[in-house]
Amino acid sequence: MKHDAVMLEEALRGLAVRTGGCYVDCTYGRGGHTTALLEQGARQVVAFDKDPAAVQHARETWRDDARLQLVEGSFMGIRQLDKVDGMLFDLGVSSPLLEDASRGFGFQVDGPLDMRYAPVGETAAEFLQRVSEVELADVLWRYGDERASRRIARAVVAARPVRTWQLAAIVKRVLGGARRRHPATKVFLALRLYINRELEELELALACVPERLVLGGRLVVIAFHSLEDRIVKRFMRAEMRPLGRFRAGAAEVAMNPRARSAVLRVATV
Ligand SMILES: C[S@@+](CC[C@H](N)C(=O)[O-])C[C@H]1O[C@@H](n2cnc3c(N)ncnc32)[C@H](O)[C@@H]1O
Known part of the structure; x- marks a missing residue:
């Protein structure tokens, strides 16, 4: 790659x-x-x-x-x-990172929600298993500038996804397909920025x-x-x-x- x-x-x-x-x-x-x-x-x-x-x-x-x-x-x-x-x-x-399904950075390929540059610390999947709705909404708002952060956080915490396509599908269901970019773009960006500080x-x-x-x-x-x-x-x-x-x-x-x-x-x- x-x-x-x-x-x-x-x-x-x-x-x-x-x-x-x-x-x-x-x-x-x-x-x-x-x-x-x-x-x-x-x-x-x-x-x-x-x-x-x-x-x-x-x-x-x-x-x-x-x-x-x-x-x-x-x-x-x-x-x-x-x-x-x-x-x-x-x-x-x-x-290469974006295209490697096993690293979980992109929603174009299905893989585990990892999103770490280095194999240390919490993965995005682990974070999503424990995070509260309020804290997740805050991360999506702060790091993704995502206006629908609360609605997305509610749906994500209800389902607690562990794979990229699962997460992308949840966001798409909440937002519909009307946006110019893929509806999950900001959510993936926010999680990546948060997970890697x-x-x-x-x-x-x-x-x-x-x-x-x-x-x-x-x-x-x-x-x-x-x-x-x-x-x-x-x-x-x-x-x-x-x-x-x-x-x-x-x-x-x-x-x-x-x-x-x-x-x-x-x-x-
Ligand atoms: C956009 S790519 C760089 C591409 C490179 N300039 C080239 O021409 O091939 C960014 C790289 O930075 C690394 N990276 C991201 N955050 C980092 C950090 N805090 N410290 C060191 N490397 C980091 C990523 O793993 C990734 O490989």
């Missing part, structure tokens, strides 16, 4: 990649951005990913290439690094960035929905010097629909 790196050229330009520079790819995925950094002459790339499948892919691809230092775990680990020339966050789920980890990691960049070093973040992007925008405005905000071009969106919602921001110290 392949993952097309989103906004690759804009990310490299944003990072102002130079020969001999050191960079951090906080979200390796299938290494699209890491590969490009090394091809552009980076001396060293430190790459993080929580997903064991991503890390295995990296190990098999790069073997003992000393230019790549791999870290299996959260990008919050950047706080332990020496200073670098640039850091990249390409947030969210990779295509994604927004919290992003905030904690961003807070470490300015100290870990050399003077003039660059931060590039690609976000895929407004909750993430708002955190990035506020952080860059408050703690760094924002340099720009970019969207994917029409040609890229035509080739890779994932790029449609991508917002790339660049800042420096």
Whole structure:
């Protein structure tokens, strides 16, 4: 399974990649951005990913290439690094994760409701077995901006689904099919963000960035929905010097629909 790196050229330009520079790819995925950094002459790339499948892919691809230092775990680990020339966050789920039924991230394939990037902590199914209606409504509202959060929470708690298609069918029954996107899109997003503490980890990691960049070093973040992007925008405005905000071009969106919602921001110290 392949993952097309989103906004690759804009990310490299944003990072102002130079020969001999050191960079951090906080979200390796299938290494699209890491590969490009090394091809552009980076001396060293430190790459993080929580997903064991991503890390295995990296190990098999790069073997003992000393230019790549791999870290299996959260990008919050950047706080332990020496200073670098640039850091990249390409947030969210990779295509292989979304398409792997056993990981439970997507409603296009049926599988157990897992939704964890790393096999630690509570799965979405376990959460749905114990959560109260009020708490679930709060999660759907807070992390999914889901206006029908209460009605959906009532139906989900009544059925306590354990598989992706079960959950998607419940949401569809509550909401009907009138929405432009699949009616369960926001519910799946909310659960994923909650289960992985994604927004919290992003905030904690961003807070470490300015100290870990050399003077003039660059931060590039690609976000895929407004909750993430708002955190990035506020952080860059408050703690760094924002340099720009970019969207994917029409040609890229035509080739890779994932790029449609991508917002790339660049800042420096
Ligand atoms: C959109 S993909 C990155 C794709 C990559 N840029 C490429 O071109 O192949 C995001 C990756 O970030 C990982 N991830 C998500 N949250 C993370 C976190 N807190 N720490 C480390 N990796 C994380 C996911 O497992 C996923 O592989």
